[in-house]
Amino acid sequence: MNDSNESTPQPGDPVVATRRWRVSLVWLVPAVAALIGISMMVQTWLSAGPQIRIAFRTATGLEAGKTPVKYKDVTVGSVSAVELSEDGSHVIATVSLAKSAGRLTREDTRFWVVRPRIGVGGISGVDTLLSGAYIGVDAGTSDENSLNFTGLETPPTVIGGTPGKSFVLHTEDLGSLDIGSPVYYRRIQVGRVASYQLDESGESVTLQIFVDAPYDRYVTTDTRFWNASGVDVSLGADGLKLQTESVATIVAGGIAFAAPPYSHAKPAEAGAEFGLAKDYARAIAPPNGPAQYVQLRFEQPLRGLSVGAPVQFSGVDLGNVVSMGVDFDPARHRFPTVVGVVLYPQRLGQALEKLPMAKGETELPTGRFLGELVQHGLRAQARTGNLLTGQLYIALDFIPNAPKATFDASAQPMVLPTVGGSFDRLQEQLAGIVGKIDKLPFEAIGQKLDATLAELDLAAKKVNGEVLPGVTQTMQAASRTLQQAGQTMEQTGKTLEQAQKTFGTAQGMLADDAPLQQNLQQTLRELQRSARSLRTLTDLLGRHPEALLRGRPADPPPDAAASDVLPAPPESRR
Template structure:
């Protein structure tokens, strides 16, 4: 029976079942997808921000030129809780844009000096803008800017640095103007606590960068600048934008050459005003000390030093080292004033930068002190404000010059100013008035007043008498009587007028009288020749006999 049974034979299968093809293929596809996803992943960057306003993990995009180049993966606080750390995944081809010059900032609605920007993000949400740099140094950790940069790093133009003292209030985005036209912007500002100075970074866009040279001066533009000093009133009005927010303006001072084009990252000084920028050109000077016996009220720092109306220097300090010992022989209460004589003010063009020999200038002034009587005087430059300036001129009656120094500085000789002279004359006049014998004058004046009083009383009595005469009725009737007499006289004269009977009678009488006078003439002649003719007869004389002819 066992032989009749047949054993089953075990056969081995040499090929796989077709059922395994599907999972194997799925595994291969999955591995390829994992490899493709890993190989297509871009670099991971870390962004530091003050706050994460508008930033959401998985939603906020990173763009450049409105093209998506990455997205935010996570948002968290820093370990010290001082800022926000944002981790973002960039696209595979974005690695070449990440270097030390790359800049990031958040694009969102903003209202600034240039208007409203970022309105497109009101509906779509904020995003992070990337500005690629051109540096060769790779970097994956960045600080996000608070404000969009003024210009990209590769923008054509000029970048310069300004250094100023504390007090110039500038901020990123403020305009840089030239003759009122905006040619650039302030990129950044920071304060150096060690040197106690402000540092500003400016960008001047092309083609206006050619306006900046090595002789250019920069000063703050406050919009409107009003100055009232010894030189009068000056008003300077800049653009409307600088009137609101301020800014920087620049130019080449008058009588200064244009100079050579400025270099990238050159450093300049930022002055407070155009006037101080112009004054900064005169960097060569000779210092003197004025020992003023008069009042210095109205004399301030920056006041001009003039020679016959031409400015040749500047007042530096009022007073200067007041407690220092003064030279012997002078008023111990004289007020020291430090001035600078700036010979560059008398030069122009290229000569303004010529090196000045200080010793030669001092020798020239010493000669004018000794031989010509050059002296300094305080004079009023503005009657409204009472501002003073230092006037240099020659004085004929100046005392002899004696060289001296004050705290190591040579002394510029001075004379009293016009106000001091007037004060001295008034003082002398008052002294003379005090020396006058006033009591005899007052006594004589009192007697004169008493005599005048009596005279006035007599005049008053005469006036009362005249008034009584005028008030008398007889006096009042006198004009009528005089009038009647005049009328009678007129009537009498009318009776002797031509053609009247009285006139004819008078005329006949006069004729008779004339005839009588003619008749009496022989009698008068006879009486004249022989007064006794009325008593004795007149002798008859014989007729004269004519002479015979010879």
């Protein structure tokens, strides 16, 4: 029993399983909140880009936490702190970039502060007047990354990725050009100067210009560039010249380019190098070819000749004056003027091809050739180009009867013989004339003239004493004769008066209301009437020939009236 009692199955103790923790659904709310919060944080953490440090000269317009960093006008970050550098020479802006702006950390990325700028070339950054400055970015292309940058002081003129081409220009001096100066094509602004630097030799300036697409294709391999800076006023022997590109260039300077007319050259490659001429005329002129330096010695002072004055030959600008100086001639104690000129034989153009060349010579033997020309009378002469201003130019011309001159073709430099200028020649001629006048025997002439006058005086006295009384008598006789003639004239006058009266009478007789005229008219009227009667009679006889015998027939009553009109009886007329 006990066993059974013991073996009596006991109901199993139910395991009271108390749930350790019962999660209420309410806890989902904070879970979701936490999830959202964490996701926000993760997103912020993920979108945070690199932090870079940019050094600027000043912190003008930069504000920590506010100033945005914009790339292509898209905000890619913001300035998180602005502080002075350790040595205090510049400020360092710490910029937190967005994750997407990671490529802006390339080593050659450029940063600059965009703030309102007013320059001669225009106004930029107006939008920042109200919104405040921001930091502009131009992404670089380098493979290296960096976190420290130096900001530019002025915005770059060419932003990376702008369609167009860069070209290189070489010039002697910069003129009034500057970074950002416009580049014109047919007076349309098509580009700008990107940068310039002095060559290492210090003898020329190299400019980088950028021409925007689609205008860059107008830059061909033979395009000429010239400096269109400011107003180009030149007062030369050929008068006053004024050349300007546009009002903006007057102030800001600029470059213009054009292809020579009728050119069909291909568009130039990016980075092609060109020369930059000083002005349009020089740019578009055909190439000068090699220059030839020649010296001229003038005996007379050359007031009015300036460096740059043209040297003309047969109306062609063959070169120009490059130097002027004074030499001393110890033998004659004179100071001749030494003028250095540069000649460009290529400017003779076609004529050059026809000049005689010795066999085997590829280049023109300028020296030998000049020597021949000098033998034929070629001389240099300073001539007046402008009478008003007295500007001189050098003319190379064949002077007839020029004194013989020697020419050393092998001399360095060659010295070309000269003759006096046209004005000087005029002076010489005048001097010659004056000399001739000077030689005239004025004193002898005067003495002779004096004697002659004395003789003349004597003769006059003689005339007075002897000839004049006779003359007086003659004159009196003549006077009498004239009186007689006067009387004759009076008679003639009377005769004429009578003739006038006679004509008056005749005129009176012929006048319309004269009695003679009246009578004549009456007579004519009578005659008219008689003629009419005769015609009536003829008619009557024509119709009634018997009337001749029997007398007038008895007329019908209307005819009676008619017969009354013709009063004359036909019989009586016959």
